[in-house]
Amino acid sequence: MSAITHHTSDALLAAYAAGNLPHAFAVVVASHISLCAECRAGLQAHQTVGGALLEDVETVDVSPQLKGDILALLDAPFTPEPVYDRSGVYPGPVMQALKGRPPRWKTLGMGVRQDILSEDDNGSVRLLYIPSGQAVPDHGHNGMELTLVLQGSFSDETGRFGVGDLEIADEELEHTPVADPGDACICLAATDARLRFNALMPRLLQPIFRI
Template sequence: MSVINHHIPDAMIASYAAGTLPHAFAVVVATHISMCDKCRAALEAHQSVGGALLETGDAVPVSASLKDSLLAQLDEPFTPEPVFERSGVYPGPVMEAMKGRDPKWKKMGMGVRQDILSEDKNGSVRLLWIPPGQAVPDHSHNGLELTLVLQGSFSDQTGRFGVGDLEVADHELEHTPTADPGLPCICLAATDARLRFNAYVPRLLQPIFRI
């Protein structure tokens, strides 16, 4: 397994552990954690702290109706959610986001393809397939963008990102990610706002590709 050099910020791991991270970002974080021992250990530490706080916190009284509702739910038959295992370069959390299917690639031009896994008012998460040597058009950000490498690698103004590496980009970063020579670069990317492309043609096509 390749060495992972770019990790999840600790504050984001804490938010993920607390269940407050938006779905699109949570998919990327869960995928990185499935690939990274260091961030998995950090998550376990946050979960341990959360458990300790629950044990030592003051009890909060609830109404009789709420208590009855909770007990009734416990009596209902439990249907476990399907557990997805890694398939090829796609870790379990990605397979879960795809509901066990194969990627449904759609062409974006210049050999780049994408598969939008989910999209709502809080953000989107998608797979990107970028041929070796191909650059994503120069852009900045209206919000936050997480990009996790699943295969190959890419480089930009901040460095090189290989398998398992996570790039966190915000409004301060303007970059031109370019897939390195070798295998096509497959990334899992999540955003909470549209990108800001500098060139006219990418801006023109942006509503079509929803990125």
């Protein structure tokens, strides 16, 4: 694997360490950490600081209502751990999201395929398969999008992203990602809002593809 040059932000690492990231984003961050020694060290630093702060906190009694609310959190989607085992191009957290099965690809047209791994009111996470040389339609964002490259690479207005690289997009970014020559580009992408496509046909198909 080539050197990783695009990393998760410190703010995302801190939120992940605190368990405050939405599940979809947590899957992507955990997958990136499993591939990136630099961000793994950053996560350990945040966890060390968090542990030291907890040691200084005095224990207090809580009300039955608050205790019930805390216990209810056990039923919420868990924050995935950055498992370091891999299966082919898929990091451990992706295999957890797949529940050990191979991807169930569904076509989006022009050879592009997707497998939606999870989707709820807070966002979605999916695998994307983009053939070499194929472009994703020009689009912007109504929220944040994290895109982690698992195979191949893609390029857009902000640069080139290879295996292990993480692109962080926000409402200000308008781009047209294109898979580079070579292997098909397989990405793990998470969003907390629908994309904002500029062309009519992608906008018409958007409710069907749930992207």
